[in-house]
Ligand code: AMP
């Protein structure tokens with residue numbers, strides 16, 4: 462049995478990165494860039510107006526200027542009209558500046574008659590309200606660094622320079638295997654002694670949330686032979702295998718044997734923590750395998766503390782092990798065993814409240830839980846106001 466920090470260290474030494482693939486930008490939300498991205502063009506691509514108003518040629522000397530309002534041209538789509546110094550051109554936001562003009566007077570600052578326009582010149586200066594070509598970036602500029610998370614905003618940035626495909630780290634393909642003779646699917650009727658498979662939907666929801674599209678849930682009986690065959694089959698198809706249940710010391714816990722039999726190398730088994738002590742982590746040459754203890758709160762905790770960071774690293778994220786924040790506790794808590802506890806907590810104005818219902822089978826507090834609160838192995842009494850690491854889950 463190893464300490465939480467040791468387990469994280471071992472995993473971090475064995476973390477893998479996905480291959481680089483190119484995807485259409487619409488499919489990259491939440492993924493991470495695998496290369497620096499350079500702009501193929503200037504943005505803006507032409508000098509244009511930042512306001513609805515009038516394009517003019519600046520003249521320093523004139524305090525109050527009266528100009529002939531040219532009605533012949535609205536500076537807009539495509540054509541660039543030519544402006545003489547005594548003319549003003551009606552112009553709208555984003556439209557190209559007429560040749561010979563350099564300044565835009567917003568319409569709310571002018572008095573205009575049918576063919577003449579007057580404005581106070583001291584409110585403005587040469588170049589006011591004009592977005593110059595290349596103001597955002599020039600052709601060839603670095604616009605997004607490698608290992609940046611792609612957000613709706615960065616998709617906008619990439620589209621604004623006309624990029625169609627982005628090199629990103631490919632998410633891993635993941636098989637989720639739920640084990641247990643007692644498991645039924647939602648929609649089925651429970652016989653005495655049976656329970657619903659909640660870990661399958663939980664893990665699949667997490668994977669979807671992380672941007673792992675190619676995951677599939679398999680269900681297998683507590684039977685050594687079926688498990689062995691399934692493991693062999695899945696190792697030929699997936700990058701990461703996630704098991705739920707069957708990893709404790711019960712008579713029906715066959716997962717570890719099935720993994721050993723298929724030459725999965727153990728990284729560790731059992732962590733000094735609650736919930737989720739009997740966590741198994743292993744690897745093959747190119748794959749990772751996690752076997753999570755079956756209790757639902759153990760699954761959620763183990764996934765968050767160990768599996769999620771490894772998947773995020775695979776997908777190119779950095780800082781994957783950091784806690785979300787340190788928060789003071791809003792209540793006190795006593796713990797006896799020398800284990801690290803990860804407790805469901807709710808964020809309140811007074812700090813993080815450690816919730817009731819912390820048993821590993823108990824999911825009820827997830828309805829109000831905001832974070833997992835980490836109580837270090839050596840801490841027995843948590844006084845109200847103790848600063849502790851918390852993790853969004
Ligand atoms: P195990 O680790 O297989 O001994 O399972 C520990 C506890 O978790 C038992 O009470 C199981 O019934 C329960 N459990 C196992 N798998 C699931 C699952 N997929 N969904 C909900 N509970 C489960």
Ligand code: MG
Pocket residue numbers: 640641642683706707713755
């Ligand atoms: Mg079981």
